[in-house]
Amino acid sequence: MEIKVLGPLMAESGGTSVVPSAGKPRQILALLSVYANQVLPVPTLMEEIWGSDMPRSAPTTLQTYILQLRRLIAGALGPDGPRTAREVLATRHGGYLLEVTPGAVDVHEYDRLVATARGATERGDDECAAALYREALGVWRGPALVDVRLGPLLEIELVRLEESRLGVLEQRIDSDLRLGRHRQLLAELTSLTTRHPLHEGLHAQRIVALYRSGRRWQALNVFQDLRRGLAEELGLDPSARLQQLHRAVLAGDPALDSHLAGRRPVLDLFAAA
Numbered sequence: 001m002e003i004k005v006l007g008p009l010m011a012e013s014g015g016t017s018v019v020p021s022a023g024k025p026r027q028i029l030a031l032l033s034v035y036a037n038q039v040l041p042v043p044t045l046m047e048e049i050w051g052s053d054m055p056r057s058a059p060t061t062l063q064t065y066i067l068q069l070r071r072l073i074a075g076a077l078g079p080d081g082p083r084t085a086r087e088v089l090a091t092r093h094g095g096y097l098l099e100v101t102p103g104a105v106d107v108h109e110y111d112r113l114v115a116t117a118r119g120a121t122e123r124g125d126d127e128c129a130a131a132l133y134r135e136a137l138g139v140w141r142g143p144a145l146v147d148v149r150l151g152p153l154l155e156i157e158l159v160r161l162e163e164s165r166l167g168v169l170e171q172r173i174d175s176d177l178r179l180g181r182h183r184q185l186l187a188e189l190t191s192l193t194t195r196h197p198l199h200e201g202l203h204a205q206r207i208v209a210l211y212r213s214g215r216r217w218q219a220l221n222v223f224q225d226l227r228r229g230l231a232e233e234l235g236l237d238p239s240a241r242l243q244q245l246h247r248a249v250l251a252g253d254p255a256l257d258s259h260l261a262g263r264r265p266v267l268d269l270f271a272a273a
Contacts, residue, residue: 001013001104003100005034005144005145006110006139006142007140007142007144007146008141008142008146009026009033009147014077014078018075018076020068024065025065025068026148026149027154028045028048028049028066028069030148031151032089032096032097033105033107034107034154034157036098036100036104036108037099037100039093039094039095039097041094042062044095044153045095046058047153048151048152049065051151070085070086070089071085073088087099088100106139107144107161109139110136110140113133113135114132114164116132117132117168117171117172118171121175127179129171129172130172130179133169133171133172134172137172143162144158144162166196170205171265173185173189174205174265174266177208177258178258182212182213183213185205186206186209186213189202189206189209190206192206193206197226197229198226198234200226201265201266203222203242204245204266204267205266206222207222207245207249208266208269210222212258219249223238223242223246241267241268242267245266248269255269256269
């Protein structure tokens with residue numbers, strides 16, 4: 001079975017979809033998929049569907065949703081499949097388990113690629129790290145769980161995933177900056193800072209990329225734009241780290257050059273200054 005949650009929900013076996021059209025069974029499938037190969041207790045599944053306003057019929061209704069999912073899985077597996085629907089969506093003591101092969105769920109493959117990329121970063125292999133971060137980000141097909149109703153547990157998972165995606169994007173850009181790709185990053189960073197106008201990490205990366213491209217005045221303008229945005233929206237000043245980066249650009253600090261910057265992320269270049 002192949003399952004994708006990093007975008008519209010997709011789950012199929014042998015080319016046949018097992019995604020239900022009804023909202024609540026779809027929600028159960030999404031949660032079981034995110035936590036595939038882990039037992040989800042019945043109370044956890046009911047909380048996702050009904051929150052704190054749980055009807056008396058909740059346990060029976062949940063069983064009905066599980067039965068609907070098993071019917072869809074059985075139809076996709078066919079009568080001669082290597083496993084039955086009850087083996088794929090198994091009952092365990094106090095809960096249910098969606099059992100799939102390693103790598104069958106896109107979010108698990110994404111997490112694996114990110115962990116491998118971070119290992120490459122720690123080894124100092126930025127070429128490998130940048131390629132792996134790119135591959136991990138390529139697993140995404142759009143906003144996660146975009147066509148699934150979200151309860152409290154999926155909401156938490158969605159926040160985690162979106163934060164992870166943005167963090168991985170920053171790490172990939174840091175790897176590219178260490179590889180001297182500042183000019184190639186300018187268009188992407190311009191777009192990213194427009195979409196995330198208060199994100200200090202992305203602005204710091206854009207400032208450094210502009211500085212290394214010989215466009216110091218534009219780098220200084222990026223800082224000023226961020227400072228105005230933070231003041232107007234949040235009543236805040238840029239962080240001490242970003243202000244230190246700003247002073248370094250003003251002074252033309254040699255530590256900003258890629259061959260002297262070392263292995264720190266851009267926003268941490270002058271953290272100890």
